[in-house]
Amino acid sequence: MIHDLWCGDLTGDGVDDVLAANADGYVYCLDGVTGKQLWSFAPTDGPHKTPMYAVCTTKAVDGTKYVACGGYDKSFYWLSATGRKLKAIASSTYSQDRPWGSAKAAGFGHSVNFLLPIPQQGGSADLALCGTMSHMQSPGSLYRFQPLADTPYDKKRISGIKTCSDFAVCDADGDGTSDFIFGGSGLTNDPLTVYNPEAGGMRKLVLRGNGPNGYRISLCELIKDEGKAVYLALTGAHINLIPLDLDASKIEKLGGTYAFNDLWKDPWSGKILLASAQSGGSCIHVIDPSVAGWKDAFRALDPPGKIRAIKANTARAFGHTRSFKAPAWEREPIPVYVPGSKHPVAQEIAATYDRQIFMGGWWHRGRVEKTDWRHRPESYVANERYRGRKDTRNQYVLTQQQVLDQLLPAFEGKTALDFWAGHGNGPLYYSPSTLRKVLEGANGRKTILTWPELESHDDDFRWVVEHIFYPLAEQCAKHNGWMVFKNKDVFWSTSPYLPLWRRMLSGEFADVFCSSMEETTDKTQDLSIAGRMGLWAAGSMNQWGMRTSRDNPSFDRSRQFSYQRLPSHFLRTTIYNLACGATYCGLTYVDDAHFSILWPLLAKGALFVPKREEIVSFSPVHLSMVNPDERYMDEGKNKKWTIYYDERRENENPLVFSHMNGSWPAAALTEWDFSRYASGLRDRRQNFMPPFPHGIVLITPPQQGVYADQNAPRGKLTDHLHPLYKATMKEYITDGRNYCSADGKQTHAANSDYYKTIEAEIQERAKLLPLTVSGDDVAWVCAQTAPKHLRLTLVDGGYLNPGERAAKVTFHTVKPVAITDLLDGSSYKATGDSVEIDVPLGLFRFIDI
Template sequence: PRKPLPVIFMTDHVPEAMQDDAKRWAEEFGTPIFLNSVWLREVENWDRSQMASETYRNKRDRRKKYTATSDEIYAKLTSALAGYPGIAFWGGHGNDPYQVSLPTLRRVLEASGEKLVVVIYPELEDPSDEFAYVLNDLLYPLAETAQKTHDKIYIRTKHFFWETAIYHPMWSRLLSGEFSDVFVPSMEETTDKTQELSVAARLGVWTAGCTDDWGARCARDNPSFDRMRQFSHQMLPNHFLRNQVFTIAYGARYMNNVAVDQDYMSVLWELIAKGILYVPKRGEIVSFSPVRLGMIEPDPDFEDQGNNVKWTTFFDPEYERQNRFVFERTNGSWPAAPLTEWDFSRIAAGAWERRQNFLPSYPHGLVLIGPHGDTFDRRLRENLHPLYRDIMQEFVTDGRWYYTPDGKKQPPQTYYRTVEQAIKTAAEKLPLTVEGQVAWVAAVSAPHHIRLTVIDGGYLNPNDRQARVTFHAVTPVEVRDLVSGETISTTERTVTIDVPCGLFRFFDVTIREPLAPRD
């Protein structure tokens, strides 16, 4: 296989006892990379009187002290570059995106030299037209500078952002790919119950060429799906570890984590460094379904439902009966509720309830959720593995309706059968698929080799699992566990794999027919 792609841990703390190992991995393998995470308790006090948006002129984050000067922010951030390959810090937040002014941010980026600067913007979830001002006044101008300095802007949003808000016209410059080398799509998913959709939506934006990278985050409150009834400070990191294995195996390279038990998590770093956990390019992945969802500007009710995940007191049974959606039961009234028969999470991802599906099974291949249009379709075919070139099929939706190629609306509660059958039929065109309560990823590492990652899919309820691997468009010669060296018999078109509780397995699958990865 080729040299491993670098994975950037932006906010992880490396224990002192492992500093030498981390340095050796970076020198020997070029991965993982650990940035210096800078927390700005004091943010910039600058003159906003000329801002045209009254809303954002007056916004402040109550957790911050607005006492620092531009020079003080600049000095703190640039000094943090010493001894590290780069830094990561909040440039702002949904509560106030302007915690550091644009001129100061530009000074920092321009002073970073060849070191990497990642500016993080958490919780940018304002879908109103007012936010267009922030994009045009702050984020797009900052992206223009970051493009010149080879730095990144990390868009860490919440809820249904990558299925809804990103398809509003104000975000068109991100979707166009103009800043594909700058913006990194990520998520903050506390209290969310649609993780199986958000990962498909970020992958959809990435594979369509809107961005060159994508990211993921793990924090102690990830297991919470109902803040009012749960203690949201989980200190057991096993589910974080498995979630990171899954996202990195799908090509995520920018990780924004809250440190929990770094000695425990360090096994992930070594798996990355030694290439056991294969980090694929988008043109190497062969576990995407040939069927995808093409998103158009979202239906307003669908967007409102998917982004109001905390309230539980406004349940309206009459509204629920009269309004059906492609993605059902997404508001805060439905924590842990069973999914409807036609829900896309059920027919595509194999989910059965609205819970924290951070490790979805997608038994027929992961169904990408991405932008609709000829430009995106062309870029998708250019970016994906060549096997997808002539087998892709798109279903268009605004979240409420499906739309046929001639523009006719189709209700999800009946049209889902067409979509579901297409997903099942298309799976037979893939090299392989995996069934069971596991998450899985397959990527071509060489013409006759597929890397298969299989993970215990019980995010909150780890257990011993059995995974059934079915080979379709390829003939297996050997299936070898990269850690134990065990070889699994492949006399049939199916193979059964045991996955221990709370763990994952990495396989090299030798195949008879070549599947050359895209350059």
Template sequence: MKLRTYTLTIALLLLIGTSLFAERAKEQLSANGITSIETAYTISKVRTAKKDGSTYLLASSYEGTVLAVSYSGKVLWENQLSGFMNHDVWCEDLTNDGSDEILLANADGTIYCLDDKGKLIWSFKKNNAPMYGLCVIRKNNTPYVVCGGFDKNIYYLSAKGELVKEIPSSLYSIEKPWGKKGYKRIPESNNHTANFLRKIKNADGSEQLCVHGIVNSMSASGSLYLFDALEDRPSKIIKLKKGGPFGDLRVVQSGADKRAEILLGSSGAIKNAVIKRVDLESSEQVDLPMSKLANKKVGHFGYRVVQTERISNGEKEFYFCLFGNSIILLTDEFNKEKAEVLKSKFSFNDMWKDESRNLIVLASSQSGGSCIHVIDPTNLKWKKAYRKLTPPGKISSIISNTNVVKEQVADFKRPDWEREPLPVYLMTEKITPSLENMVRDINMNKQSPVFLNGLHMSKIEKWDRSVLGNQVYEAKRDRRKKYVLSSNEVLDFIRPELKDAPGIAYWGGHGNDPFLVSLATQKRIVDEANGKFVVSIYPELEQYDVNFKYVLDNHFYPLAEYYKGKNAKLYIRTKHTFWQTTIYKPLWSRLMSGEFADVFVPSMEETTDKSMELSLASRMGVWASGAVDSWGARCARDNASFDRSRQHSHQMLPNHFLRTLIYNISNGAQYINNFAVDQEYMSLLWDLIAKGALYVPKRDEILSFSPVHLSMKDPDMTFLDEGSNVKWTTFYNQEFEENNAFVFSRLNGTWPGAPLTEWDFSRYAAGAKERRLNFMPTYENGLVLITPVQKGKFFTESKRGQLADHLHPIYKNILKEYITDGRYYYSADGEKKYNADEYYKVIEEDIKKSASLLPLTVSGDVAWVVAQTDSKYLRLTLIDKGYVNPKDRKAIVKFSSIKIKQVKDILSGEMISISDDSTASIEIPCGAFRFIDIELEDSLSADK
């Protein structure tokens, strides 16, 4: 009896102590209900962990750095770990010492285990496939770390990191890919990757494992597989209905009996976005579509992950849902009429619940923030604070730095030695009422930018396709469009849009259906324009089979012939590795010949991709070769969606768009297909162009190309498939990976955030380290262009001429060509073939040596471009390269064979000093850029 009384007393004291600690913790929080804790890192994931009974915040940054932070805001420790992103984080006490171990599923294929001081205890790695999910479950009170990733297996590890069991998904998976077998691979059936691994706590104290298995990152819901601990096969499988892909899965306790239920949140656009509640006993699935809340202003567009928790406000429990910049409070019945929607100015990367303290923790703003935000739902002021939240730290710095540039641009005058600016065509800008006067002034007084009318046509042409001559494309339709207009009605729609504008841009077709508007009607549109600009946009042209060749021969090329000399453009907005693979197939040879140089404009829709440094070098290589006269760029919400299963792609402050477009335009891009997010913010780009602060170079003015270029022959078909077949998650094959080295590797859907191989072009040439969001690559030895072959066996004579004829005169005698098919390197005569994992050393060394032939090079985490603006002037553009993880950067400029008179920031007026070793150190503020004028002592000519 005494023992029982003693035990109860201890339990009561612990309960009181925990409660008092929670209350003291809340005393550390802000009085307005939201506490913002600055970390200096862009935090991607947040959790809570325990140490000696108290709770602290655990964070993983964009770079993969792990931080422990107290609720008072003190950083307790940090560990840079591998330097690559962590896909999942789990905190649990494995050793029964009262403190949690920190477990991390890393993109380098490793599970890392840290102690409560941030020190590495152990690591586990089976292969190079990224680890994606993990949790801890117990059997007979013994803890097991369960982990899995893109190798299609799950692993049980002991508390010491020893492999206990390996279970391949092929033993039990019911997942099946879809589609017809053709020139694109389809993965094997009855395999999956573990999208989530989570613990289920049963009422009797036992624990089960929940595996969410998927085969595609974009188009499937997958299944829940429920396992008893250590069993090879699931005890239950729940096939999920619509709503996928899913980017969040949580096990919560609900109802009076605290029964476990699964909450899934979709990853994607609002059309298919849902909260899905799954009853584990009945398998019943209840969905709340986010589109039903659109009238409550959750926002109609953007790519978001729905994250939902159970929370209490001190009086009752409810569902707390984070959806981009919206928080949605829901009743147990998911009653949309009673839903309360709160909107902030910013979206956040992650959400977690501190169970012990009843707090919600948010990761940093998706726009590159650096705070952790803690919400106390029992504080009545938190809702108002959320609506007004402007995060301190990097977000405030970005806004402040942007405002400084705006003030500087207002006073800027273009140097009188510069030529007249080249026009930049803004094809799809939304002009809000507050910006109408600004645009009117630009149109009246400036040559650039040129605002075209971007037309959205939900209704398109219905025409007789029986004359088309190809059954496949005769039947093709785009489900998003209504085929109801006659040719005359299309003209009636377009005619008024041409009236008070310099031109129009519209979708002429799409990969789903290239014939949205017929050839005959498109010719009529050009005639109607009568010399005004017409840009016909063609997104997602991925096909390269015999049927698409028919489309090129009977639609695109005849249209290009008609467009020549008429201010009309075919804007080819493709995806993936198109501009280094498909474009070099014979069916596109007429474009590559330069026959239609004034018509075709290469552009990209870089969604789902992880190889932006390649598409940049490829588009610019096509342009530099003379095949086309112009190139284009696009910014859209889902540019950040390199991993479609986790689409935290709802950046509300489009600083990443601003910097990317400045980089592209400073590299000569003239056709911009931008998606509107915050036009007040983006109008700075318009001002930079209009005032001439942003210099738009001709290709023969650019001096930041490496003398070394890589030329593409007909691409290897395996490489082509790897680079374009990117949505399936189950292509990993360890034997194949170990025995096949590629020049461009790890491009398919199994490598989000993964390290690059040592021999990958993206590493040794572009300076990238991972397959992620490298929109502004460093190319510190000069941008290595990916071009058509210039000489030898694989060269084809064409109208476009030689690469050297289109570049700055300094390149005339210093260009060095290497040839590849994406898999191997080849000698110019075709007699020798070199392995990618060996021969790269020769090219890497040549790139480094050739850098000294350029007037200057730049190192540091910055993107850079240099162009000659006059005989004695160079313009150096420097940009913070962190796409969604901006920060203060330092550029080290090394001058080679030129004598410098002075170096000056054209906006701030700051004079920049040069050290004795001919280098200059230039600071680039967080989320910013600098335009540097370099005045030379002597004129720059071909021999200098």
């Protein structure tokens, strides 16, 4: 993944060359005429290269050109025009920023957020560097350097924004000195800050009224609007034209349809370049603000290319659902819980198909139950921390009766109701007594209690699990309740294997607990899928779930391009998870019309939701987790701070799952990383639909040896799976740092040759499956629907970059006599032991074999 681009003439041929700062840790220089690579640079030759994040050129007074580059190793580098390293400048030598809280020990320093040249009189250019310590909580500081300098000649803390997500250099007042614009990011408002060093202070402006709330970036440039100088701020799908005095009452707004992945001003022509639409677009759009009519043209912009193709393909597929009839050999669809909608298609499906369950949803609107119950003898919260713990976003003002008066009527006309019972910031929104009365008042209807972001695993939280959650689970078991935990990062491959969750892991409450996800700001979605499905397959839970929400794409909040207006990525992720057996979907539809195809696909059985014993695309190799290593857990959870990199520490502490904390956005995986050899991935980013080319390698509770709980109510893994796994499953064991033998007597380092043994076994045992699927960005799952029928689901797995895919299906233990797409009727014929099936852009195929 390319994090930054810069163009400048480094060879002296009069044509700009191209510099690319890449997430693999390199800066690449390409010839501006031929595209040939001229050179590359990385600070280290080792396997732990943090992403290069920013690059630009500067120019000394004598005309010498330098390249400045930097990223997440807390240094920046001066290079010659030919890529030779001249200096490495450690941020600890000049930084005025120091983290707080648990990250304080990291000391002064920062990662490099932005690098841009500062034009000087006479044609030279200094360097502007924006540093940050956290891509969520620290806007950082602006540092100005002369070319090749070791220390900055000026430092200024950035104010007015929480995260610095855009940076521009301009001369707004024409006085010959540069001004600086910092764009922020947020859910409910769109901030930016303008800094004029000559005037002194920073001026903040909050842009409002830019459409529905969402995770946008304020991208800003100085332009001439038909000759008049104004700031142009692109916020989501809106352009704000802002007077130079930042008078908010005089802002002109232009409402468009789509958000875009970047904005750039051509310094020679003044034209504005918009990068592709965030929803999967394939075009670059050019706006000429000097021409009358450009505003109406922006308002009417309907991107051609991929955007139109996705919409056309989806409409065509929707037409096929109208005439779809499920094959006679397939069973009736199982219940799936999805949010309700007022869309006509949802209303039609709800009236026609009783097996499609539309959940009601109730939102507390920031008002939850008073905390006096925590101090009463019959419900006393003995743990001091959680007796006083509150989610600061809420007011704790309602009586129990007021809660019930608001909540119970929400069940009317619904077969299920989903609501937050707490949050990791404060898990006790309501008393156990209140929740018990809700369960009883539901009168047998499904009650879905949800807790997002339960990250703690200390002794204090253990009290909550043992004294609140487990007794509540007993009540849910009596009253048709689910307890859904929407947890992020590596929770589902770590925390369930700690002592506090032993009863959940055992399967004692298999009908109550439901694993779901809140996969924002992390980069380990494949581990979450393998972990959630592993607990389901093992019998710890009899259901599992998934979630789509507006900030799912936000693995890097410094570049939070998460305002997709066409939710193709959400639709495809949902279909993939359902095809893997998920039955709870916490969905933000964004666009109900685009999502409307999901409902008939489910209700009619076109999208086959398998039971775990029907799936035949689990790898016969599984990885069992024991006593999760503290470093593994810490690396997986610490995704906000960007200043944790230490090459020596990385080399001395290889992990089975690498490059997970905030210093590794889109970084390349190590050769020994589980996500590479098992999930089929190359890097750490939004891997919501992993390829799993040899089958899904589950992360499970231990099955054999000293670590196995032979008396667990869940029974054995193979008791719950398709019969083909009875004699084929092979177990490996890890704690996240090392591999462990079943007898507990041997360990193997993550980067030892032992991983090659596992990799080879995964590849070899894949031949015991009916089939496997390969192809760039193809997600797949296969289930057996009848003695002689397989159902293969193929999905365009390009999460934010959808495309037409070619899926190569290789047959191992079956011989196909017919291969048919159940939606459009296309048929395919195998050649030898394989067949190639095309997957349309932004879509999926449901294949009967």
